[in-house]
Amino acid sequence: MKIFKFGGASVKDAEGVKNVVTVLNKTNESELVVVISAMGKMTNALEEVVTHYFGDASDLEAAISNVYEYHHNIVSELFSQPSHEVFSVVKDLVSEMKTFLKTTKSKHHAYVYDQVVGFGELLSTNIVSAYLSETGIKNTFLDVRTCIKTDANYRDARVDWETTQQKIKEHVGLKQITVTQGFLGAEDTNNFTTTLGREGSDYTAAIFGYCLDAESVTIWKDVPGVLNADPRYFSKTQLLNHISYREAIELAFYGASVIHPKTLQPLQRKEIPLFVKSFLDPLAPGTCVGKGVTLDPATSCFILKKNQTLISLSSLDFSFMMEDNISEVFQLFHTFKMKVELIQNSAISFSVCIDNKFNNLEALLAKLRENFRVQWNEGVTIYTVRHSKPSEIKALTKDKKVLLKQESRETVQLVIME
Numbered sequence: 001m002k003i004f005k006f007g008g009a010s011v012k013d014a015e016g017v018k019n020v021v022t023v024l025n026k027t028n029e030s031e032l033v034v035v036i037s038a039m040g041k042m043t044n045a046l047e048e049v050v051t052h053y054f055g056d057a058s059d060l061e062a063a064i065s066n067v068y069e070y071h072h073n074i075v076s077e078l079f080s081q082p083s084h085e086v087f088s089v090v091k092d093l094v095s096e097m098k099t100f101l102k103t104t105k106s107k108h109h110a111y112v113y114d115q116v117v118g119f120g121e122l123l124s125t126n127i128v129s130a131y132l133s134e135t136g137i138k139n140t141f142l143d144v145r146t147c148i149k150t151d152a153n154y155r156d157a158r159v160d161w162e163t164t165q166q167k168i169k170e171h172v173g174l175k176q177i178t179v180t181q182g183f184l185g186a187e188d189t190n191n192f193t194t195t196l197g198r199e200g201s202d203y204t205a206a207i208f209g210y211c212l213d214a215e216s217v218t219i220w221k222d223v224p225g226v227l228n229a230d231p232r233y234f235s236k237t238q239l240l241n242h243i244s245y246r247e248a249i250e251l252a253f254y255g256a257s258v259i260h261p262k263t264l265q266p267l268q269r270k271e272i273p274l275f276v277k278s279f280l281d282p283l284a285p286g287t288c289v290g291k292g293v294t295l296d297p298a299t300s301c302f303i304l305k306k307n308q309t310l311i312s313l314s315s316l317d318f319s320f321m322m323e324d325n326i327s328e329v330f331q332l333f334h335t336f337k338m339k340v341e342l343i344q345n346s347a348i349s350f351s352v353c354i355d356n357k358f359n360n361l362e363a364l365l366a367k368l369r370e371n372f373r374v375q376w377n378e379g380v381t382i383y384t385v386r387h388s389k390p391s392e393i394k395a396l397t398k399d400k401k402v403l404l405k406q407e408s409r410e411t412v413q414l415v416i417m418e
């Protein structure tokens with residue numbers, strides 16, 4: 001059994017869906033779970049629907065139509081007969097979403113978010129599964145919510161591994177191709193949809209890999225594999241042929257967005273290899289994350305995290321920043337769902353770089369000002385360089401304003417005002 005994962009970029013249009021068929025034909029696996037994300041940027045489009053639902057309702061209809069039209073256009077390109085049932089499947093899913101929005105009275109943002117955003121994966125998998133059947137690739141559609149059981153921590157749900165493993169073993173046939181949704185789960189009490197955190201479909205693939213003791217997990221990307229630097233910001237990059245689990249966990253943790261950070265731990269526990277390959281060149285080797293050497297080739301790796309916030313705190317009376325007030329600060333980060341990326345402290349000041357994922361900065365700052373002197377910079381970038389040479393750091397920081405620098409044996413981190 002192998003697990004394949006196709007992300008939004010690989011199914012962003014009809015050509016992409018056709019290419020999934022090409023990949024499946026070229027790789028020719030018959031015992032497979034295919035995990036699929038929402039098409040293109042549809043998760044963002046569904047986030048817009050949620051925003052309008054809670055805010056300016058006048059644009060709600062237009063936001064929903066945008067989602068419907070996008071999928072309808074792809075289906076129209078893929079299926080020549082207008083009577084094909086996939087047209088009504090798409091229509092019905094969008095109607096179901098509309099009905100939910102009309103009838104629900106919940107003010108619980110994260111709950112509504114998951115119920116709505118989950119339609120992205122339901123739409124994409126229904127379309128891909130139907131298209132595979134159309135082209136002669138026999139497959140079984142699986143609603144992942146019958147298998148992946150989570151707590152009710154909407155938008156970042158935690159997996160109940162025991163129940164999930166049992167359900168996956170129960171529902172996934174071994175000698176077939178199963179098509180299912182990434183990113184989604186269901187909480188056990190009411191079966192409401194939950195999501196595993198943005199870009200969580202890689203993690204879904206790892207969950208299936210772990211629970212089914214898969215031979216390997218492959219995530220298909222628009223790049224040849226994991227590169228030593230983010231190709232969106234660095235013009236010269238190198239393909240990494242092999243990365244150890246440990247090194248890959250570090251790279252993903254620091255923000256190498258090509259692999260979701262939660263993906264690697266379950267695979268490492270069972271030593272299941274993870275391949276990152278190009279969906280445009282399916283037979284090329286790509287990158288293998290697994291047992292063995294740290295990095296092949298042994299080279300420096302550059303990672304960027306944009307749009308971070310650097311906060312520096314000092315006590316109002318110039319007393320030391322000690323465990324008691326630092327723990328109070330961390331409690332606030334937890335309350336306001338701020339992800340702490342980097343910390344540094346001196347006697348009377350404490351600096352922290354945070355990811356304001358849920359737009360709670362104003363509220364957090366107001367609370368911090370009650371007890372601390374607060375300085376902050378928004379829109380800073382964290383550069384992380386693993387296994388670097390001093391000359392590379394010099395070149396990287398040339399003409400840039402470095403607000404904070406931290407160096408350990410293998411890693412240099414810089415907070416830079418671009």
Ligand SMILES: Nc1ncnc2c1ncn2[C@@H]1O[C@H](COP(=O)(O)OP(=O)(O)O)[C@@H](O)[C@H]1O
Pocket residue numbers: 006007008009010199220221222223225226227228229230231232256257258
């Ligand atoms: N170190 C890296 N190696 C390869 N790609 C990277 C790296 N860092 C960032 N990326 C970006 O990750 C993108 C692929 O991830 P993503 O867009 O999330 O794919 P998907 O939607 O298929 O999950 C690439 O197009 C590339 O721009």
Ligand SMILES: N[C@@H](CC(=O)OP(=O)(O)O)C(=O)O
Pocket residue numbers: 006007008009037038043044120182183197198199200201202
């Ligand atoms: N569709 C979800 C889950 C996901 O993993 O997507 P992708 O594989 O395109 O990164 C998101 O955009 O967050």
